[in-house]
Amino acid sequence: MNEASLPIDRCDVLVVGCGISGLSAAVAAAAAGATVTVLERATPEEFGGNTRWTESYFRMKSETEVSDDFEELLVANAGHHIDPEIVQHAAAPYEDWPPHVKAHGMPDPELVATLAGEAGATVRWLQGFGVRFAALPTYFVTAAAPRLMPVGGGLALIEALRDEALRLGVAIRYRSTAQQLRRADARGELAVDTVGPDGSVRRIVARGVVLGTGGFEGNPEMLTRYIGPQARYLRPVARGGNYNRGEGIRMALDAGGAPAGDFGSYHAEPMDPRSAQVEPLVMSFSYGLLVNKEGRRFVDEAPGPVDVHYDPIARAIKDQPDGIAFMVYDQRIHEVPNWKKGIRTDQPPIEAGSLEALARACGIDTAGLLATVAAFNAACAGDADARFSPLAVDGVATAGLAPPKSNWALPLARGPFCAYPVMSGICFTFGGVKTNRDAQVVDNDGRTIPGLYAAGEAAGLYHQVYTGATSVLRGAVFGRIAGAHAARHAAPR
Known part of the structure; x- marks a missing residue:
């Protein structure tokens, strides 16, 4: 079709994506009086991106306060070897930052x-749509951070926001995607070419565009480009990730947006590759050993509480032969209260009467596993049994072993022996576009791109280690901010 003959639709604010970020933006923009259209790749039965499938924990100690370590951890994981000159400028008022710092x-x-400052207000805003929050139990046997959870999880969040969006007159176009974006013209209008359910192309013109498109965990080409060939061993933790193909990030970068976040990394969870269910997690590895197919340990299984350390440990699994590891344990694990709540796979463990038989059943090198377990058992402390405290960081560690096991190190000697296969599941990617406190996309020269916003996974934030229970929260916070700002930007029309 000739570009000049494309059918054109208009709205004040176009939102791309129907997860927590997109729906928060749509509701905020519509509540401010803007006409809003939402594009959603999924069907009405599966809308909601990753949010639909997650418990959606918020790292908050109450409905009004974030955890005490909230800002500290996000700043500590800001990246590797940051230039002190950048840090010095960032301590000044934002208006005084040079362009290269604003685009960093x-x-x-x-x-x-x-x-951190808008978290409490956003919780109250969500409560206004009927969402209830509570400090509900998690799947962690030991946890370091408080977590607030919407009752009903992420599904409750997106259903409440969708209902409010429809009440406000928001138009949601399912099975529709954005393919190309053009920056604002002389009239201040952005144009987005979209593909609908029948494959036809339409153009939507709006004064504000909010990208709530998620990351690129569902795009093997982008995963391989940024993460490397080990990406072939990855798959999304939940079905929502398959819808996240990275178009929003690509469009924003093509429009001049500055990149942000760690494109070479992702938020990982350890999961059972045999299971087809959502989030088939294997989170109790702290009480056993993690070995690869060669029978070798490759990581400290228990440097501290599992909710702090499962992310880098799960990422390390992708670098093992065939991207697979095994949680090996013996019958002593039953001394850990509720250890099975960290096992969410629907598949049974592999069990055998001896380590040799277990190795054969798992496809692990037998000699390698026997040598590893023997070395581990020899490195366990003589008083480990007396000092073992499964529900607290107990310091019961190995001696002279590399890598060490820093806590809960009991010899593996009481059969039968069991194992769960574990792969690195990808929750979401870290790389996206740079945004400011108003969720406006910032270009490579530190200027905002008029009318263009990004929130959630499409906006880069994380480096190194994911600060747990902040992802859905930041999607709601910055989605709401983006929608309200986009509506104000559209008002002169």
Whole structure:
């Protein structure tokens, strides 16, 4: 079709994506009086991106306060070897930052402070649509951070927001995607070419565009480009990730947006590759050993509480032969209260009467596993049994072993022996576009791109280690901010 003959639709604010970020933006924009259209790749039965499938924990100690370590951890994980000159400038008022600092890919203090400062107000805003929050149990046997959870999880969030969006007159176009974006013309209008359910192309013109499109965990080409060939061993933790193909990030970068976040990394969870269910997690490895197919340990299984350390441990699994590891344990694990709540797979463990038989059943090198377990058992402390405390960081560690096991190190000697296969599941990617505290996309020269916004996974934030229970929260916070700002931007029309 000739570009000049494309059918054209208009609205004040176009939102791309129907997860927590997109729906928060749509509701906020519509409540401010804007006409809003939402594009959603999925069907009405599976709308909602990753949010639909997650418990959606918020790292908050109450409905009004984030955890005590919230800002500290986000700043600590701001990236590797940041130039002290960048840090020095970032300590000044934002208006005084030079362009290269405004465009820097780190999670700058403006973003972190806004996220922490607006968390409580965003919870109250969500409660206004009937969402209830409670400090519900998690799947972690030991946990270091408080977590607030919407009753009903992420599904409750997106259903409440969708219902409010429809009540406000928002138009939601399912099975529709955005393919190309053009920056604002002389009239201040952005154009987005979209593909609908029948494959036809339409153009939507709006004064504000909010990208709530998620990351690129569902795009093997982008995963391989940024993460490397080990990406072939990855798959999304939940079905929502398959819808996240990275178009929003690509469109924003093509429009001049600055990159932010760690494109070479992702938020990982350890999961059973045999299971087809959502989030088939294997989170109790702290009480056993993690070995690869060669029978070798490759990581400290228990450096501290599992909710702090499962992310880098799960990422390390992708670098093992065939991207697979095994949680090996013996009958002593039953001394850990509720250890099975960290096992969410629907598949049974592999069990055998001896380590040799277990190795054969798992496809692990027998000699390698026997040598590893023998070395581990020899490195366990003589008083380990007396000092073992499964529900607290107990310091019961190995001696002279590399890598060490820093806690809960009991010899594996009481058969029968069991194992779960574990792969690195990808929750979401870290790389996206740079945004400011108003969720406006920032270009490579530190300027905002008029009318263009990004929130959630499409906006880069994380480096190194994911600060747990902040992803859905930041999607709601910055989605709401983006929608309200986009509506104000559209008002002159």
